[in-house]
Amino acid sequence: MSSLKYHFLKLNRLILFLALTATILTFIISFYSNYEVQKAQLISQRINVNQAYAHKLADTTEVFLKLSRQQLAYTANGLGTKMHDQTFLTREANRLKYQTDSFNSVVISNAVGVTQAASPETLGLVGRQLTSVGSRQALNEKKALISKPYISTIDNLLVFISTPIFSPDHDYLGFLGGTIYLKKPNILREILGEHFYHNGSYIYVVDNDKKILYHPEPERIGTIVENNTGLDEIIAKKEGGLSLRNSRGIDMLAGYSTIPSTGWTVVTQSPLASSLLPLTGIMETVILKTLPMTLGVFVFIWLFARAISHPLMQLADKAKVLDSPNVSEEIESINSWYVESSSLKKAILSGVKLLHTQIGQLKLDADTDPLTGAKNRRALQYRLEALVVQGTKFSLLSVDIDYFKKVNDTFGHHAGDEVLKQQVAVMNRFSRAQDMVARTGGEEFVLLLTETSQDDAFVVAERLREAVSNETFEEVGHITVSIGIGAWLNDAKPLKKVLLSVDEALYAAKANGRNCCVMGK
Numbered sequence: 001m002s003s004l005k006y007h008f009l010k011l012n013r014l015i016l017f018l019a020l021t022a023t024i025l026t027f028i029i030s031f032y033s034n035y036e037v038q039k040a041q042l043i044s045q046r047i048n049v050n051q052a053y054a055h056k057l058a059d060t061t062e063v064f065l066k067l068s069r070q071q072l073a074y075t076a077n078g079l080g081t082k083m084h085d086q087t088f089l090t091r092e093a094n095r096l097k098y099q100t101d102s103f104n105s106v107v108i109s110n111a112v113g114v115t116q117a118a119s120p121e122t123l124g125l126v127g128r129q130l131t132s133v134g135s136r137q138a139l140n141e142k143k144a145l146i147s148k149p150y151i152s153t154i155d156n157l158l159v160f161i162s163t164p165i166f167s168p169d170h171d172y173l174g175f176l177g178g179t180i181y182l183k184k185p186n187i188l189r190e191i192l193g194e195h196f197y198h199n200g201s202y203i204y205v206v207d208n209d210k211k212i213l214y215h216p217e218p219e220r221i222g223t224i225v226e227n228n229t230g231l232d233e234i235i236a237k238k239e240g241g242l243s244l245r246n247s248r249g250i251d252m253l254a255g256y257s258t259i260p261s262t263g264w265t266v267v268t269q270s271p272l273a274s275s276l277l278p279l280t281g282i283m284e285t286v287i288l289k290t291l292p293m294t295l296g297v298f299v300f301i302w303l304f305a306r307a308i309s310h311p312l313m314q315l316a317d318k319a320k321v322l323d324s325p326n327v328s329e330e331i332e333s334i335n336s337w338y339v340e341s342s343s344l345k346k347a348i349l350s351g352v353k354l355l356h357t358q359i360g361q362l363k364l365d366a367d368t369d370p371l372t373g374a375k376n377r378r379a380l381q382y383r384l385e386a387l388v389v390q391g392t393k394f395s396l397l398s399v400d401i402d403y404f405k406k407v408n409d410t411f412g413h414h415a416g417d418e419v420l421k422q423q424v425a426v427m428n429r430f431s432r433a434q435d436m437v438a439r440t441g442g443e444e445f446v447l448l449l450t451e452t453s454q455d456d457a458f459v460v461a462e463r464l465r466e467a468v469s470n471e472t473f474e475e476v477g478h479i480t481v482s483i484g485i486g487a488w489l490n491d492a493k494p495l496k497k498v499l500l501s502v503d504e505a506l507y508a509a510k511a512n513g514r515n516c517c518v519m520g521k
C-alpha cells in the first residue's frame with residue numbers, strides 16, 4: 001500500500017516536473033526569439049533612419065554645391081568683358097565672399113594664374129602667381145571644377161570650386177574660384193553640424209580616398225580613416241546602410257549616401273549599444289505581458305497531465321481490490337477517455353472476469369462431488385450451519401444404497417459409478433430450489449428439505465424409496481435404498497444430535513431388512 005502511494009506521488013511529481021519544464025522552456029524560447037526579433041528590428045530601424053538622414057544631408061549638400069557653382073558661373077559670365085577693371089573684379093570677389101557666405105575665400109585669376117582680385121583682401125594674393133593644386137587644375141582643364149581636398153599654399157586644407165572666365169569671343173581669360181576651408185568654420189559644417197545627435201550618433205563626410213572632409217571632431221578632418229570595417233563597402237556602394245566597427249573599435253549602425261557632384265559620401269552613424277537601449281524596456285514589457293499567459297499555459301498543462309494520469313491512478317486503485325464484489329462495475333464507471341487508458345481498462349476488466357470465473361469454478365469444485373455433481377459433505381455442513389444460524393427448520397433424509405458392494409462385484413466399478421450418478425438424478429427429482437442433494441459417503445446420500453416437518457419428510461422418504469426401487473438402472477437393473485429421517489426444529493436439540501439420530505435411524509432401517517424408511521428419535 002505504502003509503496004503504491006510512493007509511486008503515485010512520484011507520478012504526480014513527474015507530471016509537475018514535465019509541466020514546469022515545458023512551460024519554462026517555452027517561455028525561454030519565446031523570450032529569446034522575441035529578443036532577437038526586437039533587436040533586429042531596432043537595428044534595422046536605426047540603420048534606416050541613419051540612411052534617410054545621410055540621404056537628406058547629401059541632397060542638401062548637393063543643392064548647396066549646385067547653387068555655389070551657379071553663383072560662380074553667373075558672376076564669371078559678367079567678368080568676360082571686365083577683366084581689366086580691377087575695381088570691378090575686387091567688388092565682385094567681395095560680393096561673392098560676403099553676400100553668400102558660401103566660401104571662405106574667393107579669387108579671380110587671369111589666364112596664366114596671376115591673381116587679379118581676392119577676398120578677403122587680407123590674404124594678400126593679388127598680383128601673385130597661383131600655384132595650388134586647385135588653381136593649376138582650373139587653368140589646365142578650363143572648365144567648372146570641384147577639386148579634391150588639398151593643402152593650400154598658406155597651409156589650409158581646402159576644396160576649390162571654380163568656373164572658367166571666357167571673353168564674348170570665347171577666349172579663355174582665367175577663372176573665378178571659391179574655397180571652402182575644411183578645418184575652419186565653413187558652410188559644410190553649418191549644413192552637417194546641425195544634425196549632431198546627443199546619443200553618441202554623429203555624421204562625417206569622406207571622399208573616395210577615405211579622407212575625412214567633415215567630422216564633429218575637427219582634428220580628424222583631413223586624416224584618412226583606418227580600421228573601419230565598413231568603409232570600403234560604403235565607398236563602393238554609395239547608398240545604403242550597414243553594421244560596422246569604427247576605427248575606435250565601437251560597433252556602429254551606419255547609413256550613407258553619396259553627393260553626386262563630388263563623389264563624397266555622407267555617413268551617419270549611431271553606436272549599436274545606445275540604439276539597443278530601448279530593448280530593456282521592450283523586453284520588460286514582453287515579460288509582463290507573457291507572464292500571465294505562461295502561468296496559464298503551466299496550469300493548463302498541469303491539469304491536462306493530471307487528467308491523463310487520473311484514470312490510470314483510479315485503475316491502479318481498483319487493481320488493488322480485484323476480489324471485491326462490485327469491482328467490475330466500479331472499473332466500468334471509470335472515465336477512461338483516451339485510447340490507452342480505455343485499453344488498459346478493458347484488459348483489467350477481462351482479467352477480473354477471468355479471475356471471478358476461476359474463483360467461481362474453484363468454489364464449485366470445493367463444494368461439489370466430482371462423480372455425481374451433487375454437493376459434498378463440506379457444502380452440506382456449511383448449509384446446515386447456516387440454516388441453524390438463520391433459525392430455519394429442516395428435515396434430513398439419509399439415503400444409503402442397499403448391497404452396493406454386490407453391484408460393484410457383479411457389474412464392475414464403472415457400472416457402480418453409473419448407479420451412483422443415476423441415484424443422484426432420482427434424488428434431484430425430489431429436491432426443490434431451497435433443498436439440497438449431497439453425497440456424504442461412497443454410496444450414502446443426504447436429501448436436505450428446508451421448512452419441512454419430520455412427518456412430511458417421512459412421506460417424501462417413502463416416495464423416494466419407491467421411486468428408486470421402481471427405477472431401472474442401466475446394466476444393473478433394480479436397486480433399493482434404506483432411509484433414516486431426522487429433523488432440526490429450531491429447538492434446544494443441537495445439530496450434532498440431529499445428525500446422530502438420523503444416522504441411528506438409517507442404521508435401524510438397515511437392521512430392519514433394508515428397503516425401508518425409519519424416523520429418527
Ligand SMILES: Nc1nc2c(ncn2[C@@H]2O[C@H](COP(=O)(O)OP(=O)(O)OP(=O)(O)O)[C@@H](O)[C@H]2O)c(=O)[nH]1
Nearest residue numbers: 400401402403404405406408413414416417442443
Ligand atoms: N463404484 C463405486 N463404488 C464405490 C464408490 N464408493 C464406495 N464404493 C463401494 O461401495 C461399497 C459399500 O459397501 P458396504 O459399505 O459394504 O455397503 P453395502 O454393500 O451397500 O451394504 P449395506 O450398506 O450394508 O447394504 C464398497 O464396495 C465400496 O467399494 C464409488 O465411488 N464407486
